[in-house]
Amino acid sequence: MSAMSGSFFCPTSSNPPSFLQFSRKTSPLSYQKIQRNPLHLTSSTSICSGRKSPIVRVLREDIEKEIEISAEVIDIDLSITESNQEESLVTSNNEVSSVAEFDEEEEQQETLYPLQIKTKAKKDSKKADEDEENRFKLRNGKQVVAEKAYLVGVELKSVSDGSFSSEESLKELGQLADTAGLTVAGSTYQKLANPNPRTYIGSGKVAEIKTAINALDVETVIFDDELSAGQLRNLEKAFGGKVRVCDRTALILDIFNQRAATHEAALQVALAQMEYQLPRLTKMWTHLERQSGGQVKGMGEKQIEVDKRILRTQIGVLKKELDSVRQHRKQYRIRRLSVPVPVVSLVGYTNAGKSTLLNHLTGANVLAEDQLFATLDPTTRRVQMKNGKEFLLTDTVGFIQKLPTTLVAAFRATLEEISESSLLVHVVDISHPLAQQQIDAVDKVLSELDVSSIPKLIVWNKVDKVSDPCKLRIEAEAREDVICVSALSGDGLQEFCDAVQSKLKDSMVWVEALIPFDKGELLDTIHRVGMVEGTEYTEAGTLIRAHVPLPIARQLTPMRQLCIPS
């Protein structure tokens, strides 16, 4: 195993474990992904100001060993904390009878310490134990110790677009950190006219954060905006070199990395991570230059170029592999398009309730939970309505403000499925205080995807959570194309299906066709997926007047001619 990998696992080393690396170690999904990824970089490359990147460590031959060591480290951590917990039971009112032997020890100590000191020690120990306990998180069914993170936001006067304030954005960053498995120890933000090119924030703020992170024993500092390689490096130095500094983009990429369950998603995330890391590669080879007394000066410079070239090659390999995976999915899509059932796509801010809606309507079992980015891969299911009509419903990845451009680009192919749908359903968590800002953020991504020509229906979800649902319903009725639902309770879902049906009609083609009696199946399909306005039985067949999806209209072309009076 490389020296780098070794230092990662030692929490007390001068290179603290990064959450990016830690999560990869503890997530079975990430492990699967590592196995699939054909990555191989030299272990000398440093990404994000001198820290090791997960990708750098993706050395196939080291993976097994690394996973084993990861498990050992977790075991050790757990045992240490278990013993702490026992002590905390003793020091906090001795609630547990089975710890009598510890009580004696405690009494002996009492004679040794003055009362005040002991009380403070108890308090400190209790608080530390509580903090420690809070750091246990379940991830993929395993209990892991979460790293402590400190969040930093900046409100730039120059780019204030009136949407999310820096405080609101920081709150969301906290949710992202929680989703990534971190414990947020504290946060701060600064209003600036322009970012500092060296450290993004001002020097006073840097000093303030340094004091806070030392006091809180923080391991990771996360900035709410994307930072340059230089800023990351300078900030890590300024904070004393013991904490990892990263930005919102790296955090989101890590969440996607943990969540990627399919081969395609894993490839897309790996690609996005590499694209993000390429400009952030920094040299770690200066020690060689120092050791050799300057004789090999410039070696670090050369090495970084080599590493960049390797990374670019890997990006090329990944893109090729993605292309072949996409070819398969394209075939599947073509087959699906040949079945003339209209496709309705659910879009919306992450955590709005898209998967819950799909599950409720179709009995699907898509993961729906109170975490950001629960869904990465599209899932399509058939919705059968009470009146026998049906449509296909597709659930896909949620959006977020400041969505990393590398991710949008990497997921473009997945998101392009949206552009093939007959209707977009924009699911909004209307109970969220920033619902309007979230709507704006989603609209922004949709405009980037160039899908504005597709008809849209807006669903105000989670009405069960708002204080005055009646008022909300009146407001929704006053607007065009807005439906109130509770995907959780099922309230309003019939209205939703009716609204979908009537909106689908807008995207259909009006036909009048004479369908011969031997084409009974086609007639059934029209009834299932179209909107039939009238039927007439004649000697030559059934004369039908209906709105039908375009593929059916094409199939009906010869029969439409039959309607033309001779």
Ligand SMILES: Nc1nc2c(ncn2[C@@H]2O[C@H](COP(=O)(O)OP(=O)(O)OP(=O)(O)O)[C@@H](O)[C@H]2O)c(=O)[nH]1
């Ligand atoms: N109270 C209430 N909670 C809801 C409702 N719909 C969804 N939720 C909850 O909101 C959380 C997020 O739901 P998801 O369905 O996972 O949201 P999503 O839009 O698919 O999220 P991503 O996959 O992250 O984009 C879950 O805890 C759901 O139980 C609702 O109508 N009412």
Ligand SMILES: [Mg+2]
């Ligand atoms: Mg979802």
